[in-house]
Amino acid sequence: MGSDDPWFREQYPLKHVAKQIFWTLAEGRVLRDAQSVLFTCEEERLRARGVFNGHPYKERVVLFGTADPEGDPERQKRDFISAFSELQGRKFLLFLSRIHPKKGCDLLLQAFAELAPELSSDLDLVIAGPDQVGWVPELQSLAQRLGIAARVHWPGMLKGDVKWGAFRSADALILPSHQENFGFVVAEAMACFTPVLVSNKVNIWREVEASGCGFVEPDSLDGTRNLIRRFIALPAEGRAEMASKARSGFLKYFDIEVTARDFARAIGFDSGAPLSSSVLIKND
Template sequence: MKILHLIRSMRREGGGPAEGVRVLTDVYRQLGHSVEIATLDPPGEAAADLDVPVHALGRRSSGYGYSPHLRPWLRDNASRFDGTIVDGLWQYHGLAALRELRGRFPYAVFPHGMLDPWFNRTYPWKLLKKVPYWALVEGPMLRGSRAVLFTCVTERELAPRSFSNSVWNSVVVPYGTLGPPGDAADEIDAFHRALPQLKDKPFLLFAGRLHPKKGCDLLLRAYAAVAAKHALPTLVFAGPDSVGLQAKLMRLAQDLRIADRVVWAGMVVGPAKWGAFRAAEALILPSHQENFGIVVAEALSCGTPVLISDQVNIAQEVLQCGAGFVEQDTVPGTERLLQRWVALDDLGREQMREKALACWQGTFNSLRTGACIADLFRSAGA
């Protein structure tokens, strides 16, 4: 089959949706399907590292992403594909899909957590803009889709609570990652070349954008409190500074007197990224909202336990697998994550590593994602 992914941006700094599409390009290839990507990135910012066609149709890096080039491109090209996946909401590519695809070409929508009620509670001023846009664009676009694709049961249950008239065909698809592509020793070596100060040093890994919703500040406060009483490994933050938060976090670490215990790695990609997951004692992610948390699946695929908040939507699956610990997204909750990890003996940690790998293999291996998407469009008679 031939599948198109329509997404606002493929820049790695964009987080989960772009990374999910990157993973799926490999999945489709392994399953014998072909894929192209249409994005509203300017041509100079196209994902040149991907070996699939990427059509960069944007004009500038604005948030909404309006471009006069997208709708004409869809009119000329949509018929070449068996189906289109619209990745993400609240941006211009959704309006283009509504105008050019609905009623003519089969498409499905991945909201990627953008219908979580948390956003309406946390950013009520944005809700004032979203309500009319929902009525005119997003609601009709979702209702006209072949399916709205959710990455877990929790996301599917939360989504209809955000806006009225939330009626669509819901499908929960397996989601996750293909896992590390290379040799473990080579990937760990690549990580140590990128961050030589961490060679032979135990560490806990925060991976993801530095963003208020990720709970970075409460992680620093919890780490400082627990480190005052227990020996903790170094804390590593690996991810882009997407909203200019790092300077504030660094000042907080100074105030808490843990600056010498925290490493700011920036964005780590390629083999070094997988080496970071492999070398870490555990991944820690105390997010206030996390639709799926692709980094959680990536850590599990490396046999790395995960210490996460109960606001990560796959927390229940992690608990059922015994692949990590789950607590509330508060400073005391994050302290408990750290305390529970410190209290584990070597045997307990080794058993959790085995369960982490089994959890990925049984639940979060993304080969099944591509198969589900292909079956969806195949059943459409495309």
């Protein structure tokens, strides 16, 4: 559960008190009695420790992934550019997620604006995703004040081939989140040979770092600025190598075939243990 991350305790202390009571009376007991509590990555497991008091449980990390995107990559890129023709011939960094304060969109705008004099004039920023809290107008005003409004694009929520085309067309995915239980969009970008630039609050940052497919920095203005600066400093061959490692990292850590086998081992399916064994997966 996302509430097992200490970020929620810090941001919503009163709600955390209520959740602690529920944990003590009910949920914690269920986890205590489970054969295993499964976490989707190492960082998620570590951050969950000590968030709630009482009821220790047995931990295990099980790989968690997504299906490899289908379809013709070149057609998907054409579909994206056709839908957003203002990006024709432009390079761009892609933010693709819910537009929410915990995602660090304001940091991204500020960092991009501060680095604008260093950036190639044909490099833009695309901030895509559903705006569930009505934050976009405020962010657009911020971009205007920062003098980068003409270089920031707001395509809204992307789906299907247009979404995959956005991943494939981007120079890199950037996600400076303050809290991210897993980060599916990171795995999806990696599947599309797209380098990823993430904060160390995106819980699969360790896998990103191990894969060599991107950069990891703190979820701060300095950290977000460093993500962009480090990436644009790479020569063309360095970016190409990072793109190749993104795909390799996806196949190693996040491909659904790999993760399904890991889950089968966790529940004893491949060792003859009964499938009725109690297993809990802690994730949003």
